[in-house]
Amino acid sequence: MADLKSNFIGIESPNPFWLASAPPTDKAYNVNRAFEAGWGGVVWKTLGEDPHIVNVNGPRYGSVHSADRRVIGINNIELITDRPLQINLDEIRQVKKDWPDRAVLVSLMVPCEEKNWKGILKQVEDTGADGVELNFGCPHGMSERGMGAAVGQVPDYIEMVTRWCKETTSMPVIVKLTPNITDIRYPARAALAGGADAVSLINTVSSIVSVNLDSMSPEPSIDGKGSHGGYCGPAVKPIALNMVAQIARDKETAGLPVSGIGGVTTWRDAAEFITLGAGNVQVCTAAMTYGFRVIDEMSSGLSRWMDEKGYRSINDFVGLATPNVTDWQYLNLNYVTKAKIDQDKCIKCGRCHVVCEDTSHQAITQQKDGVRYFEVIDKECVGCNLCVCVCPVDNCITMEKMAGGTDPRTQQKITDDYGNWTTHPNNPMADRSAPAADHS
Amino acid sequence: MLQKSSAQCGLDTDLHPPLTPHEAAVESDRCYFCYDAPCTTACPTDIDVPLFIRQIQTDNPSGAAMTILDENILGGMCARVCPTETLCEQACVRQEAENNPVKIGALQRFATDTLQSAKDHPYTRAAESGKQIAVVGAGPAGLACAHRLSMYGHAVTLFDANSKPGGLNEYGIAAYKATDNFAQREVEFVLDIGGIELRQGQALGRDFQLDALAEQFDAVFLGVGLADVNDPGIGTQPLAGVVNAVDFIAELRQAADYSKLDPGKRVVVIGGGMTAIDAAVQSRMLGASDVTLVYRRGAAHMNASQYEQELAQTQGVLIKHFMQPVGFGGDDRGNLSSVEFEHTTLDENNRLIATGERTSLDADRVLIAIGQNMEVQSLSAVSLDMQHNRIVVDSERRTSHPKIFAGGDCVAGGEDLTVTAVQDGKMAAEAIHRQLG
Numbered sequence: 057m058a059d060l061k062s063n064f065i066g067i068e069s070p071n072p073f074w075l076a077s078a079p080p081t082d083k084a085y086n087v088n089r090a091f092e093a094g095w096g097g098v099v100w101k102t103l104g105e106d107p108h109i110v111n112v113n114g115p116r117y118g119s120v121h122s123a124d125r126r127v128i129g130i131n132n133i134e135l136i137t138d139r140p141l142q143i144n145l146d147e148i149r150q151v152k153k154d155w156p157d158r159a160v161l162v163s164l165m166v167p168c169e170e171k172n173w174k175g176i177l178k179q180v181e182d183t184g185a186d187g188v189e190l191n192f193g194c195p196h197g198m199s200e201r202g203m204g205a206a207v208g209q210v211p212d213y214i215e216m217v218t219r220w221c222k223e224t225t226s227m228p229v230i231v232k233l234t235p236n237i238t239d240i241r242y243p244a245r246a247a248l249a250g251g252a253d254a255v256s257l258i259n260t261v262s263s264i265v266s267v268n269l270d271s272m273s274p275e276p277s278i279d280g281k282g283s284h285g286g287y288c289g290p291a292v293k294p295i296a297l298n299m300v301a302q303i304a305r306d307k308e309t310a311g312l313p314v315s316g317i318g319g320v321t322t323w324r325d326a327a328e329f330i331t332l333g334a335g336n337v338q339v340c341t342a343a344m345t346y347g348f349r350v351i352d353e354m355s356s357g358l359s360r361w362m363d364e365k366g367y368r369s370i371n372d373f374v375g376l377a378t379p380n381v382t383d384w385q386y387l388n389l390n391y392v393t394k395a396k397i398d399q400d401k402c403i404k405c406g407r408c409h410v411v412c413e414d415t416s417h418q419a420i421t422q423q424k425d426g427v428r429y430f431e432v433i434d435k436e437c438v439g440c441n442l443c444v445c446v447c448p449v450d451n452c453i454t455m456e457k458m459a460g461g462t463d464p465r466t467q468q469k470i471t472d473d474y475g476n477w478t479t480h481p482n483n484p485m486a487d488r489s490a491p492a493a494d495h496s
Numbered sequence: 497m498l499q500k501s502s503a504q505c506g507l508d509t510d511l512h513p514p515l516t517p518h519e520a521a522v523e524s525d526r527c528y529f530c531y532d533a534p535c536t537t538a539c540p541t542d543i544d545v546p547l548f549i550r551q552i553q554t555d556n557p558s559g560a561a562m563t564i565l566d567e568n569i570l571g572g573m574c575a576r577v578c579p580t581e582t583l584c585e586q587a588c589v590r591q592e593a594e595n596n597p598v599k600i601g602a603l604q605r606f607a608t609d610t611l612q613s614a615k616d617h618p619y620t621r622a623a624e625s626g627k628q629i630a631v632v633g634a635g636p637a638g639l640a641c642a643h644r645l646s647m648y649g650h651a652v653t654l655f656d657a658n659s660k661p662g663g664l665n666e667y668g669i670a671a672y673k674a675t676d677n678f679a680q681r682e683v684e685f686v687l688d689i690g691g692i693e694l695r696q697g698q699a700l701g702r703d704f705q706l707d708a709l710a711e712q713f714d715a716v717f718l719g720v721g722l723a724d725v726n727d728p729g730i731g732t733q734p735l736a737g738v739v740n741a742v743d744f745i746a747e748l749r750q751a752a753d754y755s756k757l758d759p760g761k762r763v764v765v766i767g768g769g770m771t772a773i774d775a776a777v778q779s780r781m782l783g784a785s786d787v788t789l790v791y792r793r794g795a796a797h798m799n800a801s802q803y804e805q806e807l808a809q810t811q812g813v814l815i816k817h818f819m820q821p822v823g824f825g826g827d828d829r830g831n832l833s834s835v836e837f838e839h840t841t842l843d844e845n846n847r848l849i850a851t852g853e854r855t856s857l858d859a860d861r862v863l864i865a866i867g868q869n870m871e872v873q874s875l876s877a878v879s880l881d882m883q884h885n886r887i888v889v890d891s892e893r894r895t896s897h898p899k900i901f902a903g904g905d906c907v908a909g910g911e912d913l914t915v916t917a918v919q920d921g922k923m924a925a926e927a928i929h930r931q932l933g
């Protein structure tokens with residue numbers, strides 16, 4: 057049986073699933089329920105200084121649904137905790153005492169002054185919490201006040217605040233990053249330079265989810281006005297995976313522990329984050345959509361997959377996919393695939409045909425002998441995968457690698473040799489003296 | 497084309513063909529993962545339905561199977577035979593929302609099929625407890641009880657009077673609900689846990705007695721089902737062609753070659769439950785040209801669900817209501833030639849009364865399916881509290897004797913379903929385990 061036990065920067069938890077700093081971790085009541093359900097750890101809803109902030113009293117969430125009202129993304133205009141600091145601190149102390157085997161971390165956000173950060177750290181240390189997470193990510197409200205993403209968007213500030221914290225406390229310090237920047241590597245490098253033990257990402261993505269066409273107000277609407285909310289849930293997972301991989305690949309930050317956040321909904325999402333270099337994952341929207349019991353599916357699914365693959369512990373597969381993320385220029389241009397339609401599975405909806413015909417390479421038939429018949433024309437197929445993306449039947453269209461012979465489209469011989477853009481004849485800058493090598 | 501579920505079925509073809517992976521993916525996507533889910537509440541074995549469906553959705557069908565089997569070790573058979581239209585699927589919120597529940601039974605089969613095709617038994621036994629338990633009856637109740645007890649490390653001796661284990665799963669369930677010898681495959685799967693010694697051809701009351709059993713073993717579980725059939729009470733001279741429906745089905749289920757069976761040409765089935773429906777449908781499938789099912793009350797009073805009544809009708813069975821049998825007509829060679837009925841109605845107090853009108857139906861075979869009964873003599877060595885010829889048990893499935901537990905069809909107040917028998921066996925095993933502590 058696979059062992060789900062996790063040790064992230066020295067913080068132990070029975071599994072790698074933590075709840076992200078957000079409403080699910082807002083107070084002891086929720087956190088106790090989460091631990092009863094089996095969550096490995098929590099990052100407490102971000103604490104700030106007194107007087108505590110206030111939230112809007114109208115709707116603070118908006119949503120994007122797929123067909124059948126499945127939640128794809130949620131956005132929110134909620135701020136950090138709206139409860140007095142001392143109440144939170146007392147509850148954190150009690151919860152950690154009651155659940156010694158779970159990870160209890162505390163998210164923090166105070167004005168960008170040394171004394172403010174140093175002050176609150178002392179108070180958190182007294183609770184017995186396992187670590188802190190610096191919230192440099194919140195994209196709305198707090199950033200207008202020079203906190204959250206306003207810090208996270210300036211690498212120098214990140215480094216400075218991280219250093220203050222590391223100087224003050226012996227607790228592990230995680231820096232939570234905002235995705236609302238152009239290149240995630242800069243804030244990650246700054247966190248590392250400031251001495252961070254780890255980074256966590258992503259916080260929410262700045263967003264407007266919809267506009268009410270009667271009132272002309274963005275949703276969620278507060279008395280006819282909306283704001284730029286933070287987007288999260290399954291929709292943001294690709295953004296988060298991308299950023300986690302960028303940090304894992306970056307020569308300067310490689311090896312910096314990462315806590316993966318953003319759209320983790322099933323065991324598979326978690327496994328994907330971890331293979332791209334995350335040491336554990338944090339979850340918010342999945343719990344906010346289905347309740348804490350989603351942990352059962354995540355734990356059972358991850359452990360079944362680990363058993364199947366022969367991984368005994370989480371560390372066995374951390375970062376296994378990272379080396380396979382490379383730059384475009386190093387992709388093998390001699391790797392030729394053709395789409396193949398399994399006629400037994402095809403339900404003849406015609407979607408593959410029309411998208412290929414209208415927007416790609418006219419490589420799928422529509423008829424044979426007067427009846428609907430969808431088949432790939434190898435002579436035209438560039439192997440782009442669009443048909444696979446739009447086919448409603450799983451595994452009905454597959455991409456098959458050509459092994460040997462000649463590509464009927466280009467008339468080029470298929471070779472097993474690796475050849476990338478850096479040495480390609482069409483590349484004016486190609487270095488033709490060197491054999492192509494995978495520089496990734 | 498993909499294989500689609502269809503109502504086409506024969507004796508060797510599934511009534512509900514298994515879902516393809518595509519169908520399972522689409523169907524599992526429909527589940528809302530309800531909280532305190534009504535489907536789970538409606539399941540007699542408390543299977544965590546939303547969790548197992550979510551596991552299918554996330555490409556973890558063997559995890560889904562474990563979620564099912566943790567509560568119901570015969571989850572594979574239940575997926576095939578449960579009247580889901582009156583259980584989980586009736587409770588599904590999507591029945592309420594759009595009259596189209598999530599196909600829980602079919603998804604349950606998808607998951608359990610995946611796991612049961614794997615080689616290794618998924619459960620391990622706790623260390624030997626040194627306790628010995630006798631389980632009498634290797635039907636759903638006895639099997640579920642034996643498996644759970646073995647899991648806890650107890651040594652189980654499983655007695656069964658018949659030559660094959662499985663109880664009505666093997667001898668009673670309609671052929672088209674358990675194709676491909678599923679009943680025996682499932683029994684093997686259950687026994688694979690080890691620690692269960694099966695003793696076939698051993699009948700309680702004949703080969704051994706209950707008082708001795710209670711003395712030799714640390715606890716006894718009775719899951720003997722209903723071995724007797726009710727008598728319609730119109731016994732005249734025996735006629736060839738008057739057949740007990742349960743015997744007919746048992747013969748059919750054990751037949752190596754259906755073409756050797758003679759279902760009769762004009763068949764009358766008397767009864768209104770699952771057995772009557774199954775007997776009628778299978779008579780049709782065997783080639784009987786005219787099959788009429790006669791029930792003494794109305795359609796709504798039948799124990800068979802509306803779905804099953806419609807199934808019989810689509811298979812060409814004619815259903816007549818408000819008639820009860822009063823006699824059989826025979827020819828001079830002692831063969832059945834007709835069944836006499838009198839018409840009935842309900843009086844103002846909803847009591848069934850005869851109207852006096854009579855009808856005679858020509859028939860060369862009548863299948864009697866008016867219920868089964870316990871063979872109480874087999875228990876005579878110990879006096880247990882009984883009610884209407886069935887064993888009285890408390891909520892832990894304990895009889896009036898402190899070492900004897902019972903469950904399944906043989907206990908009073910049950911629903912007489914496979915799934916409730918499994919739950920009884922499981923609950924009794926838990927209680928026995930607690931008692932032996």
Ligand SMILES: Cc1cc2nc3c(=O)[nH]c(=O)nc-3n(C[C@H](O)[C@H](O)[C@H](O)COP(=O)(O)OP(=O)(O)OC[C@H]3O[C@@H](n4cnc5c(N)ncnc54)[C@H](O)[C@@H]3O)c2cc1C
Pocket residue numbers: 577578579632633634635636637638655656657658661662663664665668669670673698699700701719720721722723742745770771774874903904905906911912913914915917
């Ligand atoms: C024709 C028919 C169709 C049915 N269809 C369905 C259906 O579609 N869905 C559904 O949910 N339910 C159905 N049922 C009901 C279901 O089969 C029973 O509720 C269920 O099998 C009861 O399980 P059990 O373990 O209590 O008894 P059984 O399945 O009857 O098993 C009892 C076992 O005890 C053994 N036994 C009996 N007496 C003795 C003795 N003296 N000594 C030793 N062993 C003994 C028998 O050999 C048998 O193996 C059907 C029943 C019938 C008759």
Ligand SMILES: Cc1cc2nc3c(=O)[nH]c(=O)nc-3n(C[C@H](O)[C@H](O)[C@H](O)COP(=O)(O)O)c2cc1C
Pocket residue numbers: 076077078079101102130131132134135136137163191193194232258259260286287288289290292317318319320338339340341342
């Ligand atoms: C309503 C709401 C409030 C949040 N509040 C905080 C917060 O106080 N501090 C913080 O660091 N992140 C906060 N987040 C961001 C989450 O912790 C998480 O980074 C983000 O939602 C992405 O993960 P997900 O896709 O699993 O939801 C909040 C998210 C939501 C939806």
Ligand code: SF4
Pocket residue numbers: none
């Ligand atoms: S989720 Fe609860 S608190 Fe929020 S609007 Fe609905 S009832 Fe009110």
Ligand code: SF4
Pocket residue numbers: 397401402403404405406407408409430446447448449452453
């Ligand atoms: S999209 Fe898929 S199902 Fe539809 S016609 Fe093409 S191959 Fe067939």
Ligand code: SF4
Pocket residue numbers: 526527528529530533534535536545546549587588589590598600
């Ligand atoms: S009631 Fe229906 S939708 Fe809800 S959890 Fe059960 S199967 Fe899913």
